[in-house]
Amino acid sequence: MAVVEEKVTTWLGRSVKRKEDDRFLQGRGNYIEDIKLPGMLYMAILRSPYAHARILSIDTAAAMQVPGVVAVVTGADLVAHKLAWMPTLSGDTQAVLATDKVRMQGQEVACVIAEDVYTAHDALGLIDVDYEPLPVVTNPQQALAEGAPVIRDDKEGKTDNRIYHWEAGDQGATERAFAQADRVVSIGMHYPRCHPSPLECCGCVADVNPASGKVTIYMTSQAPHAHRTVFALVTGLPEQNIQIISPDLGGGFGNKVPIYPGYVVATAASLLIGRPVKWIEDRTGNLISTGFARDFYMDGELALRQDGKMLGLRVNMLSDQGYAYADAQPSKFKAGLFHVVTGSYDIPAAHVVTDGAYTNKAPGGVAYRCSFRVTEASFFIERLVQKAAYELGLDPAELRRLNFIQPEQFPYTSATGFVYDSGDYERALDLALEKVGYRELRQEQAKLRQEGKGKLLGIGLASFTEVVGAGPGRQFDILGIRMFDSAELRVHPTGKAILKLGVKSQGQGHETTFAQIVSNELGIPPQDVMVQEGDTDNTPYGLGTYASRSTPTGGAATAVVARELREKAKRIAAHLLEAAAEDLEWELGRFFVRGTPDRGVTIQDVAFAAYTNLPEGMQAGLEGVHYYDPPNMTYPFGSYVVVVDIDAGTGQWKVRRVVAVDDCGVRINPMIVEGQIMGGLTEGLGMAAMELITFDEEGNCIGSNFMDYLLPTSMETPHFDLFETVTPSPHHPIGCKGVGESATVGSPAAYVNAVIDALAPYEITNIDMPVTSDKVWEALRSKGVGA
């Protein structure tokens, strides 16, 4: 059959099938659990049953007696190697194995290394630990109260549980704005602790070669280069001897950014024993001990004029950090980018006060599918704006429209110092309202309210703005390392390319998307571009994938390096065509002489010549590397509308419709973008409706398995109607903004706003997430409504 090939003029905006899916769909991926090395041992971790206790003694003798057990490691063993504590990504410390005390339930206390995984677990049960339970702190209010037990008494001079106090914005200007306000609307809420819950838990295979000293660590890492540097700093091993290989990852969502004790102990054990050691975390271990998300208590007020114009915003945020400050976030921003809380609105004055406190819980506060706490910020402002609309008697859409930053205001400097690159918020909102049939829905709602038969309909909006793509090196660093990212591109003699990146896909489709960027610049089709990531020995240095940064940074680096190669290619083409470089024109995949389109050479011809037939004095090869330091962050945005029906008899709510308009600038692969958005809308529903990690007063974690920690399935997930507007980023080489997290950030408020909208006539103004049926029913009952 003859295939008529259409002439490709751009590879942007094309839904190329994901190149990586062939191997995933055929079960030929290579995940951490697939890696098996000769002589490999298995490690299992003994975790603390107590949230806070002194360790009186640890007896490992019986465990050591089990046939097949090779070693039992405790904190005391690590002290000898100065490895009992390690730095966190926010410059705090965290125990590798507990020495003095355990400070959270699930904390790592000892490890068994055995010939097989069953034996390792059998032996765990024989380790005898004597604990003396201590008073437990389970929330940050308690932590900061007078007389609270000091959790981090391991730190010299630490006399309380405060981690940071950090402010943004202008207090004086904000006070003046409030003084002028006709109305002040306030809201208080808890964005509860939830968990990224990648389907694949964490794990590693550490392989130290006792002869060469080479340390190869296969590990579930979203940031392998940064992790290599941290490993070098922690262990004192020479960095060139450490190779981190992050294989295929079964999701990350921020959970695989931090370094966990399991990685460190497995590596130390391999070093001491001289055999490879594998550690695979189980689900409970993942849920109770690794990077959780959110857990922010937020209170704030909006100052408004009677006509709805916003004048000022005041927010207080208290963060429950667990027993270590272990957020993976830029070091200059103590509460991440939470101060982007003015959102999509032109609010002249704002003041944000943040505090972080230690509690007896898992450390972290990873930004679960979120650019450093923009999720909490977006949720807060979108909930507050809806409440303000009700109090002013305005439609929530109208109040938003009145206050949106206008297209001509970009670049827009916000009251807390962000410089928004581009946006057209009203266009996105209008499109969403039109697609959902907003007016008709409001009419239906009015009718139902009049009939008063217990049928409750709610319509929730969220017009979010994100700040992603960290970030400009002068402002953004992690442990001092600037947050650039990099791309290395080589075109081989046959015209096929290999692209190596410092970022690392966990399912986002990098192998396809980044190939398309090369295709778009060089005209080499995506199937001819191999994308490599995750191996620190074979990729240029980069900070990894999280915070929607890969396309804004690594994608930009790819476009720039490809353009650099095109410049060289042009000079080779001129040589082949015996023309002056200035006289050549470029159409995708081909140079030709201006005015004589027939006289041309393809990029493949040029690639071959780069190794076979070069102009005098030119270096061979077609290869380059670029480290991209973004000039600014990018600001994706969108408007979501969620429609819910509530059963007043049971409090259950059901999503009738979701309309999502996203603007992430230029879309490289629309199919992949839509996949990201659908995933985020599903996760948003999960947080709004069911996901919760909570603790009893003894600090026992409730939510330690998937029967208690509820994730939405296909059955709960509604249909999503997706639409787009395109407002390119003015500073990104191909106008992209990053989209991996938009829907996780923007949608929770839309769901909750929808439920609250249904309940608004009863003066119910807030229900904290997860908005479960019993909470809805209790809220109705408290207002004397419901059967």
Added chain:
Amino acid sequence: MYPAKFEYFPPRTLEEALSLLAKYGDEGKVLAGGQSLIPLMKLRFAAPRALIDLNRIEGLDQLVEEDGGLRIGALVRTKACERSQLLRDRYRALADAAPQISDPIVRNRGTVVGSLAHADPQGDWGSVMLAVGARVEARGSGGTRTIPIEQFFQGPFASALEPDEIVTSVVVPDPGPRASGTYLKLERKVGDFATVGVAVHLSLDNGRVRRAGIGLTAVAPTNVRATKAEEALAGAELNDASIRNAAELAAQAAEPRSDLRGSADYKRHIVQVFTERGLRTAAEAAGAA
């Protein structure tokens, strides 16, 4: 999630299985669908020395009507109940409950009898069987005996079975020509255990209730019958008043506990709402309304 060591036996006959069970006593466990037992073993909450797998024994997978009643063999999967036209036509409470139990993977393996033997107060089958008035047939070294379902559940995860007994089937009596039922379950997501479940069964006679059965899930230490509600309905006409009254009585039979799924008040309220809704659905299907 690695179980402790155990020995595995796949007997071919019930006699063989019984003698293995007699040999290991407390330390032996019968394996049916494994959907409750295996998770417990993986968490090491259960560590039986011997696992006696019933799955190769022939004749235990019967789902048939005999003498007007329904016999559900020990290896009948929840999925088979979900697919059964017979259940949809004649044993509606069972048919409605089946697809609400967990997810398709669990239903493909999990058995009705295994669920009863597990005696989880959050199990759905127990309430359904209480509503329809089933009886459990068990065999042990002492022979065969029949246990009425209301005597079967003794406490959370405790049944009337002796350690050496195997349930061979559960039998549901003939509901009569004009009967129906349903099962309502409040769950937080698909695959979740019930926050509250209500099983309703109605057999009618001359426009009046001949027998009403109401079983409650997750609101007491075992699955329980709402006896007072059943008694109030027996012989009564089904109308708004009798249905509301029964629903209130059913709520009183519940002794729920407050937890993350909701307060005791909430759960009691759900029992009432579901009983009312369930009775209306069943009444309509049985042709009373």
